[in-house]
Amino acid sequence: MKDPVAPVAHAVEIRDLHKRFGRLEVLRGIDFAVDPGQVVCVIGPSGSGKSTLLRCVNLLEQPTSGRVVLEGVELTDPDVDIDAARRRVGMVFQQFNLFPHMTALQNVMIAQRRVLRRRASEAERIAREHLAKVGVLEKASFYPAQLSGGQQQRVAIARALAMSPALMLFDEPTSALDPELVGDVLTVMRKLAEEGMTMLVVTHEMAFARDVADRVVFMDGGVIVEDGPPDQVIGSPRHERTRSFLRRVLDPTHTDV
Amino acid sequence: MADQSTTAEKPGPAGPRARRTRLSPRKRQRVSRALQYLLLVAVAVFLVLRIDWNSLAQNFAKPEVAAEAWPEVITVALKNTIIYSVGGFVFAFLFGLLLALMRMSSVPPYRWLAVAYIEIFRGLPALLIFLLILFLPQALPGFQVPGDTYGQGILGLTVVGSAYMAETLRAGLQAVPKGQAEAARSLGMSHSRAMISIVIPQAVRIVIPPTTNQFVSLLKDSSLVLFLGVTSEYVELTKFGNDLASTHANATPILVVGITYLLVTIPLGYLANRLERRQGRGRR
Ligand SMILES: Nc1ncnc2c1ncn2[C@@H]1O[C@H](COP(=O)(O)OP(=O)(O)OP(=O)(O)O)[C@@H](O)[C@H]1O
Ligand SMILES: [Mg+2]
Numbered sequence: 395m396k397d398p399v400a401p402v403a404h405a406v407e408i409r410d411l412h413k414r415f416g417r418l419e420v421l422r423g424i425d426f427a428v429d430p431g432q433v434v435c436v437i438g439p440s441g442s443g444k445s446t447l448l449r450c451v452n453l454l455e456q457p458t459s460g461r462v463v464l465e466g467v468e469l470t471d472p473d474v475d476i477d478a479a480r481r482r483v484g485m486v487f488q489q490f491n492l493f494p495h496m497t498a499l500q501n502v503m504i505a506q507r508r509v510l511r512r513r514a515s516e517a518e519r520i521a522r523e524h525l526a527k528v529g530v531l532e533k534a535s536f537y538p539a540q541l542s543g544g545q546q547q548r549v550a551i552a553r554a555l556a557m558s559p560a561l562m563l564f565d566e567p568t569s570a571l572d573p574e575l576v577g578d579v580l581t582v583m584r585k586l587a588e589e590g591m592t593m594l595v596v597t598h599e600m601a602f603a604r605d606v607a608d609r610v611v612f613m614d615g616g617v618i619v620e621d622g623p624p625d626q627v628i629g630s631p632r633h634e635r636t637r638s639f640l641r642r643v644l645d646p647t648h649t650d651v
Numbered sequence: 652m653a654d655q656s657t658t659a660e661k662p663g664p665a666g667p668r669a670r671r672t673r674l675s676p677r678k679r680q681r682v683s684r685a686l687q688y689l690l691l692v693a694v695a696v697f698l699v700l701r702i703d704w705n706s707l708a709q710n711f712a713k714p715e716v717a718a719e720a721w722p723e724v725i726t727v728a729l730k731n732t733i734i735y736s737v738g739g740f741v742f743a744f745l746f747g748l749l750l751a752l753m754r755m756s757s758v759p760p761y762r763w764l765a766v767a768y769i770e771i772f773r774g775l776p777a778l779l780i781f782l783l784i785l786f787l788p789q790a791l792p793g794f795q796v797p798g799d800t801y802g803q804g805i806l807g808l809t810v811v812g813s814a815y816m817a818e819t820l821r822a823g824l825q826a827v828p829k830g831q832a833e834a835a836r837s838l839g840m841s842h843s844r845a846m847i848s849i850v851i852p853q854a855v856r857i858v859i860p861p862t863t864n865q866f867v868s869l870l871k872d873s874s875l876v877l878f879l880g881v882t883s884e885y886v887e888l889t890k891f892g893n894d895l896a897s898t899h900a901n902a903t904p905i906l907v908v909g910i911t912y913l914l915v916t917i918p919l920g921y922l923a924n925r926l927e928r929r930q931g932r933g934r935r
Contacts, residue, residue, distance in 0.1 A: 454833055481839030491834035495852050505838035508848055550834075557838060 403466050405430045405561050405592040406451060411460035413446055420446045422616035424460070428561070433593045435603035435624070438613035439639055444596040447613070448563045451594065452483040465560055481509060484554030488566040490546040492538040498525060498549045499534040502556050510557065517556075524552035528582045544575030548582055555586075562586065564595040600643060604628050612636045709901075716903040720895055724904075727884070728891035729911055734801060735873040735887055739808025740866050746809060747816025748851075754821055765817065772814035781807045781875045800885035804876040812869050819865065823858035824850060860930065863923035867916050888912060 404427040413421040420443045428434050436444050449455040451462055453469055453476055462469045469479050492501050502521035506512045512520070525531040528548035530541075538546050547567055554562060564583065568576040580602050587593060587606045597603060603610050603624055610627040612620040612635075620627050620636050631637045674682065753765035772780070784807050788795060796802040827850050835845035874889035881890055892908030 452837055454837065477836075477839050477841050480837060483837070485834075485837035487830060487834065489830055491828075491830040493831065493834070493849055493853075495856065504848060505835075505840060508844055509839040553838070 403430070404428060404463070405432070405465060406594070407461075407463040408447075408451070409461040409463070411447070411450060411462065412458045413443070413450055413455060414458050420616050421450065421457075424613075424616075424618060426611060426618060426621060428592055428594055430560075430592050431590045432608045433587045433591075433595065433606055434609045434611060435607040436594065436596045436611045436613060437598070437600075437603060437627075437639070437643075438619075439642075442613045443616045444613055445565050448485070448565050448594065448596055451561075451563060452480050452485055454485075477509075481557055482560045484557060484559035484562045486547070486550050486554055486562065486564045486567045488569050490538070490543070490550045490570070492546050492550055492553070494538050497535050497537055498530060498541065498545075498552075501538070501549055502553045505553070506556055520556050521552070524555045525549065527555070527585075528552045529578070542575060543571045544578045547571065547579045551579075551582055551586075561592045561594065564593065564597070566596050566598065568597070568599060598643060600628060600640075612639065614639070711902050711906050713899075713901055713903045716895070716899050716901050717907050719899070720891075720904050720907045724888070724891060724907055724911055728886055728888045728908070729915075731876075731885060732870065732873050732887040733915075735804040735808060735876055736866065736870040738801065738805035739812055739869050739873065742805060742809040743812030743816045743865075743869065744820075744862070746813040748820050750813060750817035751820040751824060752846075754817060755824065769814045769817050772810055773818075777807070777811045777872045778875055778878065780810050781878050784810075785879060800876070800879055800881050803879050804873065804885075804887075807875065807879075808869050808872060811872055812865060815865055815868075816862065819858050819861045820854065823854035826857050827853045857930070860923045860927035863919055863926065867919050867923075870916060870919075871912070 407427040408424055411421050411424040412419065424447060426434075436447065438444050446455060450457045451464075453462070457470060460470065464479060464482060467474060467479060469476065492498075493504065496504060499518065499521055502524060503514075503517045506517035506520060507514065510517075522531060522534065525534055528551050530545050530548050530552070533541055533545055533549070538549070541549065547570075551567075567583070568579050571579065576599070580599060583593070583595070583602070584606050595603075595607070605624075607624050609621060610624045611618055612627055612631070612633075614635050619633050620631060626632075627636065628640060631640060750765045750768060753761040754769070756762055756765075784796070784803050787803075796806050798805065831849050831853065832845050835849040836842070840848065873887055876885070876887050877890040877893065881887075886894065888908045888911055892904040895904035896902055
């Protein structure tokens with residue numbers, strides 16, 4: 395299942411990725427790849443570098459060294475058109491980051507119009523399609539402030555999907571949500587996964603990771619400690635660090651380190 | 652116990668008793684307030700008795716002179732004041748935005764230029780800038796500010812206003828959460844596209860209350876056009892009032908003009924306040 399030297403085109407391939415902020419080395423040599431249609435969940439303790447990894451994949455952070463290759467195009471190559479490359483990668487943030495001065499529909503249309511230069515009618519049709527898909531079409535004319543967190547996050551997913559990305563990044567998409575709203579967002583993500591979207595998901599939702607992920611990556615201290623099928627990484631982790639992390643996540647009253 | 656109380660008598664034998672005779676804090680407050688009212692009444696009585704109300708009215712509120720001001724105070728003077736200040740505001744806003752963007756540029760010389768401009772022109776009295784503009788044609792032979800006195804006045808207010816506007820706009824741009832630009836970039840927008848479509852529109856909303864206040868202050872500074880040597884068609888409120896006051900040797904026109912300013916500035920001040928409060932409530 396894991397074959398880093400296979401010649402097949404990975405959706406995304408990360409090689410020896412390092413990232414430091416000043417003297418703090420947050421990523422210390424990350425290697426892994428996601429194949430087309432795969433769903434990979436990244437788990438790990440706070441501060442282990444999960445967000446930084448995701449942000450390096452679409453170059454919101456400039457990696458210190460190493461390579462990020464998206465569909466055969468090396469994003470870390472200084473000559474690459476990074477705006478064009480980013481169009482192929484959708485990102486969903488923990489805090490949604492919807493544009494507050496635009497309605498849900500406008501949020502989903504703006505990049506289609508300004509970046510892909512789609513005609514207004516076409517952009518609107520596509521926007522409505524995706525809003526319907528994530529179940530918030532009836533909120534199309536609402537502003538973000540008028541929507542619940544779960545609705546906002548689903549609009550944010552629609553906004554990313556409307557760009558027809560080859561890869562979707564999710565950074566703890568349900569962590570800012572009230573517990574009763576988490577399910578709606580996870581349902582949408584599950585549906586996306588079933589449709590064959592390539593997804594890289596940072597999450598603390600172990601049930602989701604277990605059910606939906608093809609692979610689970612456990613990160614700690616800026617390195618990948620364990621990478622394998624969910625049954626193995628979550629079900630019978632090989633490393634003590636993974637075991638102790640899972641004990642803490644699955645039973646928060648457990649307080650060993 | 653008894654021992655302690657005897658030793659404690661030394662520093663303050665009158666302690667407990669004195670406290671009893673002294674006023675309670677609430678009583679003291681009442682007395683102090685009464686004294687303040689008394690002072691106010693005394694000053695009022697003094698003024699009423701001392702001031703020659705008749706001559707005051709003759710000088711500051713003479714109906715015949717006030718009538719003279721009508722309708723030019725509105726049709727010419729207020730109109731011109733508004734032309735100067737709106738013109739100055741629009742250009743100060745645009746130029747201030749440019750300066751704010753330069754100030755945040757990743758190219759150091761742009762930052763230095765913006766900082767230098769902002770520091771210099773915030774540090775100079777507005778009047779000085781108007782006086783400099785007066786000498787521009789001499790300093791740059793053949794150069795003329797387009798639009799005559801309007802152009803000069805608007806230029807002066809632009810120079811004064813843009814330095815302040817730049818700082819306000821920079822604060823506004825920085826107040827837009829980072830995640831907004833990141834979301835825009837992650838959708839494939841270029842830096843400038845993200846600025847234009849996402850960051851600047853939100854920043855402008857944030858700075859509406861402070862820029863309203865800046866408009867008020869430009870409106871007041873437009874009185875400095877007085878020093879540009881203005882012909883009657885370009886006259887704004889202050890010069891208008893001043894000229895009329897000299898012809899009649901009477902201060903009434905200045906009072907009229909003052910009231911006209913307040914008719915504009917006070918509502919704008921309230922508006923800015925309301926917008927600010929509404930924004931404060933709207934934020935999460
Ligand atoms: N822009 C930055 N400048 C400096 N340090 C940073 C920056 N971004 C992240 N860090 C640091 O990098 C480390 C990893 O951060 P990161 O956000 O990637 O962790 P994470 O695994 O996503 O944690 P969490 O689960 O809390 O979101 C942290 O110690 C953080 O303080
Ligand atoms: Mg994180």
